[in-house]
Amino acid sequence: MTSPSLYWLRNDLRLTDNAALTAAAAAQGQVIFLYVLDDETPGDWRLGGASRWWLHKSLEALSATAPLVLRRGAADKVIADVLTESGAAAVHFTRDYAPWSGALEQRVKAACEAAGASCHRYGGFLLQEPETIRNGSGEPYRVYTPFSKACFAAGEPRPLKPVPKFSGWTGKLKSDRLAGWGLLPTKPDWAKAMAAHWTPGEAGAAARLKDFIADGLEHYADERDRPDRDVTSRLSPYLHFGEISPAQCWHAVRAAQLAAGGKLDKAAEKFLKEVLWREFSYHLLHHWPTLPEKPFRPEFSAFPWSKNPKGLKAWEMGRTGYPIVDAGMRELWVTGIMHNRVRMIAASFLIKDLLIPWQDGERWFWDTLVDADIASNAASWQWVAGCGADAAPYFRIFNPVLQGEKFDTAGTYVRKWLPELARLPDEFVHRPWEAPALVLKAAGVELGRNYPHPVVDHAKARDRALAALKETKGIQ
Structure with a gap:
């Protein structure tokens, strides 16, 4: 029996345009979809209440299209256990940029080496890796406008990856019950009203992007500062959980701009600049990892x-x-x-x-x-x-x-x-x-x-x- 590949899900809860999943599926054998609820590694930055609600709904949606193995604990230790239990030959995952993630990824790599498995890390959460955009002196940018200009000058994002063909592993692995994680509030159920405003998951992300392009994008540049108007994209939670990639958003807006014969130039540019503000934030975080706690100045x-x-x-x-x-x-x-x-x-x-x-x-x-x-x-x-x-x-x-x-x-x-x-x-x-x-x-x-x-x-x-x-x- 061919050894399976282990795909470690993080903030990439989608099947489309997913380099890590594509690589895992391309290897011979089957794919283990592993999500680890790691409240230990982030310390004080463990997921907040609203994020936990969203995560539950997103994993619930993803489980309808992919066979998930759910475990709780320090991610590197859980991955080491799953490698031992499954005999997986490789681990594939999407890079993360939180201050603790680099050290965690190194521990995962060490766990893979100890188990005799290869370890593969991919981009996809951002348009550009934080190391790639530098100023003329080779230093990281400290100001958004020249950073955004450099990103535009770097050219259009890479082509999108289609949903790969994959098969779930037929072996047996212990998995937690999602309901057992207690991600949803109980009494009082302060999140009850959220369900009327959101559809977490990849399908919800695709629908939201489609609706935004159809109804909001045209007015985005002129009315995005009006809270009484529904013209903002509301894509941010979907991007954060990786239910849609920034490249998908970018290419969709560019396609709408092309279809409109250039009439969306102002609106499209304004929206893409907001996507680049997200990029700039991660650029800063990567180069100045104390950003969430200490003043940059x-x-x-x-x-x-x-x-x-x-x-x-x-x-x-x-x-x-x-x-x-x-x-x-x-x-x-x-x-x-x-x-x-x-x-x-x-x-x-x-x-x-x-x-x-x-x-x-x-x-x-x-x-x-x-x-x-x-x-x-x-x-x-x-x-x-x-x-x-x-x-x-x-x-x-x-x-x-x-x-x-x-x-x-x-x-x-x-x-x-x-x-x-x-x-x-x-x-x-x-x-x-x-x-x-x-x-x-x-x-x-x-x-x-x-x-x-x-x-x-x-x-x-x-x-x-x-x-x-x-x-x-x-x-x-």
């Missing part, structure tokens, strides 16, 4: 943050008294995602209005976002905080009222997620504390009772943030 290590547990709790629960911020936090709680523009507004409020460390917000997003991503999360929070690579200046402080009035002009987004404010007139929906008492009463709004007073005065909070900036030596 070390002078920010001395910034005088405030200890404000009440403020943090109000922000987490969407009870700050600033409607656009609260609407975003409520959307996050219900759907596991937040509109991209509102993420920036909410993050700026936490960091600059409340002077709460960006790491606290990063951790909350890690637990509550279905697209929680170690690189994009860290890079984006540091961008807003002003301490990251290619960061927005710290003195750029979003005014939550003006941002709401600019991007949610009629208050449609706020009214959707804050029904207690639904009857307020447009002129007050983003600033309810300024509404006359009779207007509040007619709208059924009781400040301090069914909607909070603002936790801070934004103008004063802005001055305080700028004063704190001045106190910190070396920040300009």
